[in-house]
Amino acid sequence: MxxxxxxxxxxxxxxxxxxxxxxxxxxxxxxxxxxxxxxxxxxxxxxxxxxxxxxxxxxxxxxxxxxxxxxxxxxxxxxxxxxxxxxxxxxxxxxxxxxxxxxxxxxxxxxxxxxxxxxxxxxxxxxxxxxxxxxxxxxxxxxxxxSASMTGADLAPEVSTSEAYVVPAVGQKRFIIAALDLGIKTATPRYLAELGVETHVLPATATAADLLEHGPDGVFLSNGPGDPAVADYAVEAVRGVLDARRPLFGICFGNQILGRALGLGTYKLRFGHRGLNQPVLDRVSGTVRVTSHNHGFAVDAPLGRAVDTPYGRVEVSHVGLNDDVVEGLRCLDVPAFSVQFHPEAAAGPHDANPLFGRFVDLMAAEHDQPAGEHAVSPPPVVEHTTGEKS
Missing domain, CATH: 3.50.30.20 (Carbamoyl-phosphate synthase small subunit, N-terminal domain)
Structure with missing residues (x-):
């Protein structure tokens, strides 16, 4: 046909x-x-x-x-x-x-x-x-x-879970986190579980009080669809988490929401980044990672200097080498950071996988626990990847 x-x-x-x-x-x-x-x-x-x-x-x-x-x-x-x-x-x-x-x-x-x-x-x-x-x-x-444009589209509540659920830690439980489901992928809590993290996944419209209700050790902001400029509910929830100085890690849409919560703007990219081969410079370590992307919007922040926000100084931690788009934020005065790409990427690459360990180390620092090498090995091919990837 x-x-x-x-x-x-x-x-x-x-x-x-x-x-x-x-x-x-x-x-x-x-x-x-x-x-x-x-x-x-x-x-x-x-x-x-x-x-x-x-x-x-x-x-x-x-x-x-x-x-x-x-x-x-x-x-x-x-x-x-x-x-x-x-x-x-x-x-x-x-x-x-x-x-x-x-x-x-x-x-x-x-x-x-x-x-x-x-x-x-x-x-x-x-x-x-x-x-x-x-x-x-x-x-x-x-x-x-x-048909409707993607600009101004509030889509996270349409893909989010309607009820909270828990993904238990594998082995010894070290930390409990609350994850704001803006469109979370199953790989994310699975990777965190391997690091001893129990993840409580909450709907996209959960408030700061909801996220902090059971005293989590940290808060995670997931990926998701739509225009971050209209997701005010998520921005307010994140500001409440920042006020509480709870360790926070965001990816993709979560990076944009953190940027807005800090007072930064967002904008729509010309054709976005979608694929498994995007080179990103980690400006803190000076290393380059090949990363997986899926975003049509980005954070508007200066690359050359830290900026003052209501939550202290913030700097761009990662930048895309193809077009100089902001690919990550690092808060210098509160325990929060984010990246625009996907450390949980399936079918890969896994260059950014150690960022989950960095989140665990951030929570460990808040509890005066020793940090460690928490890089997670890619899941076995038999469990989580299609045959074409091996």
């Missing part, structure tokens, strides 16, 4: 239906990862986005019941050039095409994803529609232009 893809500026691509039959609209973004498509599809940070895969061949390892990063697929649509004709991996429990159909994800295949990606790089991320029902591009374009 044929399908069409129409961008907000009118450019049209024709291909074949892939996944569910229907019509969908969202923000067109491209992801540069060569592996990990199952993790991408189930990452809540992709809510309301149509993901274009730059890797030409997708679906070769099928899908399985172990690698999902959340309870469902969140992408609004999926675009690939050359879908696998069959799954060929010993861990596969089904095909990607069948899973897309089962979860109602509308997609398109057989188009020039390189040309589409270059267009988005030149023109910036924009709204897009995919349809295997409509044949008139103008009709689909009308639906695209009537």
């Amino acid at each position: 044929t399908a069409i893809l129409v961008l907000e500026d009118g450019r049209t691509f024709r291909g074949e239906a892939y996944g569910a039959i229907g019509t969908t609209v969202g923000e067109a973004v491209f992801a540069t990862g060569m592996t990990g498509y199952q993790e991408t599809l189930t990452d809540p940070s992709y809510h309301r986005q149509v993901v274009v895969m730059t890797a030409p061949h997708v679906g070769n390892t099928g899908v399985n019941g172990e690698d999902d990063e959340s309870r469902r697929m969140w992408v609004a649509g999926f675009v690939v050039r050359d879908p696998a004709r069959r799954a060929a991996n010993w861990r596969a429990t089904g095909t990607l095409d069948d899973e897309l159909v089962a979860q109602g994800v509308v997609g398109i295949s057989g188009i020039d994803t390189r040309a589409l990606t270059r267009h988005l790089r030149d023109r910036g991320s924009m709204r897009v529609g995919i349809s295997s029902e409509l044949t008139d591009p103008d009709e689909l374009l009308a639906r695209v232009t009537d």
Whole structure:
């Protein structure tokens, strides 16, 4: 069955239906990862986005019941050039095409994803529609232009847990933390559990009082979708945590929320960072890490100096080497830090993995406990990665 893809500026691509039959609209973004498509599809940070895969061949390892990063697929649509004709991996429990159909994800295949990606790089991320029902591009374009923009979209509550739950520590329990679920991935509490951390996951709209109710040793701010400029509820909760001087660590959307809580601004990137190969400079240690990203917004902060905030001095700790985007913050007078990338990354890379250990060390310092080497080894391939990653 044929399908069409129409961008907000009118450019049209024709291909074949892939996944569910229907019509969908969202923000067109491209992801540069060569592996990990199952993790991408189930990452809540992709809510309301149509993901274009730059890797030409997708679906070769099928899908399985172990690698999902959340309870469902969140992408609004999926675009690939050359879908696998069959799954060929010993861990596969089904095909990607069948899973897309089962979860109602509308997609398109057989188009020039390189040309589409270059267009988005030149023109910036924009709204897009995919349809295997409509044949008139103008009709689909009308639906695209009537759809909501990502700017001003408050999406974290839509992907967050509705009720609090606990992920226990593995082995000896050292610390208890409260995690604000703005779109948390399952890998995050799993990594923390390996370090002896019990994680209490709370809904996105939890208040500071909720986060601090049981006296946690630290607070974690997760990744998530949408525009941080409208997530005032999360900003207020973080300010309450900072007032209490509780150790705090944020990633991705959590980095942006911490920035806002400190009084810094945020802005929308031209086409964002999404993939597994983003080089980031750690300005504190002088090292470069290859990192996993998924963000369309960033923190606005000066790179050359520390700034004064209501919570003391704050400096940019990490910067993206491709475009000098702020990729991390470090508070100098309160126990808080954040990064824009993903230390829990699946399918990798794992360069940033030791940041979880840094969070544990920060909590240990508050309790006058000895710090240690807490780098977590990547999970065994058999448990948490797809066969294509090994």
